[in-house]
Amino acid sequence: MGAAAHIHSAEDARRLAKRRLPWMVFDYIDGAAGNETGAARNAAALDAATLAPRILRDVSDRSLAVDLFGATAERPFGIAPMGMCNLSAPGADLMLARLAARYRVPHGVSTVASTPMERIIEVAEGHAWFQLYFSGDGQGTFKLVERARAAGYQTLVMTVDVPEVGRRPRELRHGFTMPFSIGPRQFVDFALHPRWSLGQLAAGKPQMANFAMPGFDFDRTESRARATWDTLARLREMWPGTLVVKGVLDPRDAVALKAAGVDGIQVSSHGARQLQSAPSPFHALPTIRAAVGAGFPLFYDSGLRSGEDVLKVLTAGADFAFFGRSLQFAIAAGGEAGLHQLWDVFSAELSSAMAQTGVTSIAQV
Numbered sequence: 443m444g445a446a447a448h449i450h451s452a453e454d455a456r457r458l459a460k461r462r463l464p465w466m467v468f469d470y471i472d473g474a475a476g477n478e479t480g481a482a483r484n485a486a487a488l489d490a491a492t493l494a495p496r497i498l499r500d501v502s503d504r505s506l507a508v509d510l511f512g513a514t515a516e517r518p519f520g521i522a523p524m525g526m527c528n529l530s531a532p533g534a535d536l537m538l539a540r541l542a543a544r545y546r547v548p549h550g551v552s553t554v555a556s557t558p559m560e561r562i563i564e565v566a567e568g569h570a571w572f573q574l575y576f577s578g579d580g581q582g583t584f585k586l587v588e589r590a591r592a593a594g595y596q597t598l599v600m601t602v603d604v605p606e607v608g609r610r611p612r613e614l615r616h617g618f619t620m621p622f623s624i625g626p627r628q629f630v631d632f633a634l635h636p637r638w639s640l641g642q643l644a645a646g647k648p649q650m651a652n653f654a655m656p657g658f659d660f661d662r663t664e665s666r667a668r669a670t671w672d673t674l675a676r677l678r679e680m681w682p683g684t685l686v687v688k689g690v691l692d693p694r695d696a697v698a699l700k701a702a703g704v705d706g707i708q709v710s711s712h713g714a715r716q717l718q719s720a721p722s723p724f725h726a727l728p729t730i731r732a733a734v735g736a737g738f739p740l741f742y743d744s745g746l747r748s749g750e751d752v753l754k755v756l757t758a759g760a761d762f763a764f765f766g767r768s769l770q771f772a773i774a775a776g777g778e779a780g781l782h783q784l785w786d787v788f789s790a791e792l793s794s795a796m797a798q799t800g801v802t803s804i805a806q807v
């Protein structure tokens with residue numbers, strides 16, 4: 443029996459991934475900012491929220507499909523953009539892309555993806571959103587926007603919560619850099635995780651694939667602090683498609699974004715990877731919903747570990763949710779089969795929770 447069959451929860455995937463991944467890679471994916479109390483606070487907030495069981499309604503016929511910018515997504519959750527996914531296993535980016543195509547859900551394609559954006563959107567059959575980091579003086583950034591447009595992306599997600607890369611002690615302790623350098627410590631780490639190391643050796647070292655061409659140099663540690671509301675206005679002007687801004691926790695910012703003409707907002711603390719002392723995004727969500735009003739597209743990510751969590755954020759005002767690191771753990775644990783297994787777990791958890799709470803469609807939530 444493969445490892446995938448042992449995944450019955452996000453925590454199972456994490457535990458199995460921890461065994462297989464080098465410490466450096468596991469801690470890069472799992473780690474959070476500072477002493478990680480921000481992550482713990484959000485987990486506690488989600489955990490403390492309850493769903494109200496309702497009885498004696500015929501809930502036998504349930505649908506998890508939802509409308510997303512005028513198209514039908516088969517699930518009310520998608521794939522959050524994550525850099526260097528192929529570190530979890532060779533080919534991870536395309537496993538996620540195939541999943542997105544199958545369920546017609548968005549695959550967030552990171553600026554620092556380990557597969558070229560053109561290839562991902564092709565494999566995702568169009569179900570891909572390009573995530574943009576504003577970096578340095580912005581020259582390379584706007585070139586990336588042009589490239590995304592030429593590749594056929596219709597949705598651009600500007601991530602605004604990384605003016606500087608968060609300080610994550612677990613990454614710093616391992617000397618994690620991108621592209622990573624291999625010193626004696628990493629050598630021991632890789633030698634102790636031969637299955638991962640041999641796989642990566644065969645596939646070739648993962649690269650920041652959107653920069654493997656002249657004029658697209660990217661330094662992960664370069665300051666992204668120069669972005670302003672003018673940058674956003676310029677982006678809005680040059681991007682004819684859908685524009686989503688990710689990494690919003692303050693209702694004042696949400697109101698200003700709506701006024702600036704963005705099409706959707708993603709409430710997120712970047713999976714608690716940026717500001718340890720940030721408020722719990724789950725707590726920020728209802729306040730932001732109240733600020734932008736009903737009907738404005740509002741998305742959520744950070745700390746989701748189950749289908750019940752998805753139902754909680756939909757109940758608290760989100761229209762759609764995104765999973766992050768759990769999906770990478772599922773891949774590290776059990777490859778593409780592991781990813782599909784965890785996806786099915788999330789789907790079954792959500793469907794079951796809908797039955798318990800007496801709803802048969804996402805629109806009813």
Ligand SMILES: Cc1cc2nc3c(=O)[nH]c(=O)nc-3n(C[C@H](O)[C@H](O)[C@H](O)COP(=O)(O)O)c2cc1C
Binds near residue numbers: 573711712745
């Ligand atoms: C390993 C890793 C890499 C990430 N890289 C990016 C990125 O390149 N761009 C981005 O907007 N968010 C990035 N994120 C944040 C995710 O999009 C998302 O906000 C977060 O993972 C959601 O929280 P969760 O992991 O607890 O589900 C990354 C997260 C992880 C775990």
